[in-house]
Amino acid sequence: MKVLTVIIGALCLAVASAGAGPLPLHRGIGVHEWLNWSPLDTDGSYRWPPYRSEKEWLSGSRPLSDWPRGDEFRRIKAMGFDFIRLTVDPGPLVASEGEKRQEALKILSDAVEQVTSSGLRVVFNLHGNSQVPAYSMDLVQGGADSEGVARYREMVKDVARMLVRMGTNRVALEPYNEPAYYPCDASGSDDWQRIMAGTVHDIRSVSGDLTIVATGACGGSITGLTDITPDFDDPNIYYSFHMYEPHAFTHQRSERSGGFMSGLPWPASGGTAKAASAALTERMDKAGLSLAEKLANRVEARPIISDYFRENWGEKQLDTRFQEVAEWAGKHGIPTDRLFMGEFGVILMSQDGRSGAFDADRLRYITAVRELAEKYHIPWSLWEYSNPHGMTLILPKGPAVPDEALLRALGLKRS
Template sequence: MRRLLLSLVALMSCAAAAAAPLELHRGVGVHEWLNWAPLAADGSYRWPPYGTEAEWLTRYRPASDWPAGDPVAAIGALGFDFVRLTVDPGPLLATEGERRQEALSVLSAAVRRVTDAGLKVVFNLHSVDQVPQYGTNYINAPADTDEARAYVAMTADVARMLAPFADRAAFEPFNEPQHYPCDASGTDDWQQFMAASVAAIRAVSTKLTLVATGACGGSVTGLTDLRPAFDDPNILYSFHMYEPHLFTHQRPSEGHDFASGLPWPASAGSPEAVVAALRAHMDAAGLDAGQQARNLDAVRDPIAKYFAEGWGQSQLEARIGAAVDWARAHDIPTGRLFMGEFGAMLMPPDGTMGAFRADRDRYIAAVRSEAERHGIAWSIWEYANPWGMSVIEPVGPAVPDRSMLAALGLAQ
């Protein structure tokens, strides 16, 4: 890995001259189309690989829920200028030669489908573990391993596929790599891994915008631990903003419990109000006194922690500001930062998880506005799913969540 890195970095730094990154502003993740590649009966990838557009739209709801018209163009009509298209790299890692090219042809057609609809694409390889041998073990492996080398070689093949779309597509070769701890006391594995992939992609194309990420789950801390020695003017630097996680991902650890209702900002409510709302939801669900007591015991400490930390605007400014400070320290324009994911779970009618709509919307508006204040492009997570983070209403007619659009500055 080190020899590959040294030889390719020299080529990369000579070749990347006066490029500029693809111009991006407001995007949305599309995760259910090309991720979780469908499997055959024996657990291997179905071939040809990847789901169809129809399978994506009907995975969690009937086709009749969707309005007439072009569903991809409808994304642009909401005000988004790009899609962060997440793609399971498993079928690519499982194949070589002609079989891999067949998979890449499917993906090329999907990119063309989106760009023909007038949207740009951030093409994100988004590892999942449904076929464990081709899952996240590849990107979380030490840099000097067969898995890491195979992954880097695969990213070069993807770059060749994307090169003809360089004026409309960017390439993000990783999603949320782990490589903990996040205090710079760990190994140098992620630094080597990211740099080797940048070099391999640059050996294929200097015009293709590349999206680099730090480790530690792709967080702000992971980014600020990264040393951008491989930088060129056509690289964007990603971070995901799910802080505080206690607010953005409110959900119970047990399937039938309740964990919801933390306010945004913390100063807008109190622990007592959160507990009272939880009791009301549990009463409505018919939980008896013992069940309610057990549930409240499980959430009491997280509720106390959230209010003790007192999350609000100043903490958001500090966290996004850490990414901005990192960029400036490395002479990277803040316009080359990319907030590739953010969002918060919306509470369903039964109150089992998530935030009240007003609190979710205040949080989304605050994060989006702070990114825009620094000229940072963003992508909300995600377009359509039933899990509480969705631009499209999660059940019933597939219509936009208008209050979320307003929080995103996209009110129609």
């Protein structure tokens, strides 16, 4: 009888393990402008109740009449996405407690319900910003034992409770976005390791089934992820990284007010430093910059352009980075389909030519990154759905329609 009991127990464990796994995610897109910028009162505090309505979001940078009628999330679903990465300002939650926090959580749960009723899953990402400095991401940068981290982690448990009530078959929780804690090498501290492990423990005290999206430090990069030891792993955890490499290409813009930095080709072998510099000068001439302004821009742009072509960025370097994160996962017994490319994208060339990449180069890069993620069976989320800043699926002006060429680059629309 004792042997039979052991056998039955082992079979039950095997069945349970076979069914274990995170929320299925494949192709997603970030929705950032809706809940990530909670409106402020005149004194700089959060407006209450917090967060923007859907109409406030859609009309934030364009007339509401630009948008077609109907459910926006069903529209996203029809494009071929199976989830959205919904970024949420944690500030109002940290700033409140008791009934006020529950009021904020109710607004957020209604928003998640609206999205999931369309058939989309949701990665609920707590995505700090600097609107109210006391509740920015600086709150969690003071070390693993700081009061700010303790307050933040308590808030995360309340969010986890809210999401569990919504159904762990529909939602996942990503408690941090692009944390700092540099440097990510042997000279760094173990603070982020302790914070991430402790936060996983907190969420697991609420639910063993809720999917967690964990991240490394150093801006959520591959380097940051491979620097952590996932000794807190379980089958319901994804491991996130963001792919904006090389940053000189994906985020082409000047650090100077009114400066020019744009037009690097993808891959680098598609051009030369001399040609890129000459084309940049032509755009400055067309914009009517003074000689002094052009000289200042050339001083800034010269090392960026030189380094980009010297490093000869292309798909080979991208593949090396994907291999690095895949090898980290393999070392720790984590299948690559539990990695998560939570953001990738490229700033499109602005109308005045000051910033961004030409469309053909942008599309080649996005295609390459998406195909590499799929080669390694890594789910991905594009940054982002709609904004006026150059990384957007919905065209920023005129009728709010998707960029058809970008959908093709994502493998969601046939040529």
